[in-house]
Amino acid sequence: MIDPDLCTGCEDCTEACPSLFKLGSDWIAVPTVDTVPPELETEAVKTAELCQFEAIRIEND
């Protein structure tokens, strides 16, 4: 999930991983999927670490 209160819409995540993140109409990033596919898990974690505002949180089931 992406915390809308922390996201600044900097687009780092959407540029690094467009498969999982897109910019919403209000310039807040939103995930493109509810559940990260196994083949994109590593990329999801790397992109979450890339967010300098710590707005991306990945939860395990």
Ligand code: SF4
């Ligand atoms: S990298 Fe973080 S702050 Fe930037 S758009 Fe993505 S979630 Fe928002």
